[in-house]
């Protein structure tokens with residue numbers, strides 16, 4: 001409650017954060033906030049894709065319908081929840097949520113590693129990781145980040161050191177988070193531009 005006795009949006013989000021699994025946003029973004037172009041990401045970063053796989057394996061991915069379309073399939077070893085207003089939307093191996101809040105509720109009600117077996121295509125190392133992972137990962141795009149960032153406990157940001165232009169941008173209020181980890185990756189044949197992986201947790205979470 002605020003001093004006037006009125007519950008603020010921040011207070012509601014803080015209350016929601018106290019009694020459930022951690023909700024983590026993963027986003028790759030340039031310094032000017034570009035996250036996408038023509039329905040895809042305007043870079044190829046193998047190290048970042050591998051880290052994404054390792055970190056999310058066994059957990060639940062929440063994504064918007066357009067991001068799902070750009071991937072085109074459920075990612076193995078993780079439960080996928082797609083947010084869409086289209087009540088007829090269906091895809092084998094994917095759950096549909098009618099709004100972002102419902103997606104988070106669905107993820108909390110049945111943690112992924114209890115409810116969905118890891119794909120047989122995954123290695124045993126992946127299986128070991130997945131059996132312990134109860135994480136809920138918000139993985140875009142911009143519309144979904146904007147709506148769910150207020151209830152995220154952590155942001156795992158890949159800062160993409162590129163001046164590329166895009167048609168999908170995002171702004172994150174980083175002052176609400178405290179940096180706890182930072183790893184640099186130089187440009188190479190597998191990573192077209194240098195990146196920085198920054199792990200941030202919400203202040204007072």
Ligand SMILES: NC(=O)c1ccc[n+]([C@@H]2O[C@H](COP(=O)([O-])OP(=O)(O)OC[C@H]3O[C@@H](n4cnc5c(N)ncnc54)[C@H](OP(=O)(O)O)[C@@H]3O)[C@@H](O)[C@H]2O)c1
Nearest residue numbers: 027028036039040064065066067084085140141142143144
């Ligand atoms: N750099 C990164 O880390 C990253 C990560 C993910 C995606 N991306 C990029 O971001 C771009 C896509 O982002 P985007 O913002 O255009 O789309 P998006 O967030 O992926 O999906 C938007 C769709 O989600 C559904 N939706 C959004 N809010 C909703 C609500 N309140 N209730 C119900 N459904 C809702 C709607 O689906 P319907 O139209 O079906 O109703 C909407 O069209 C792509 O370029 C992608 O490559 C970048």
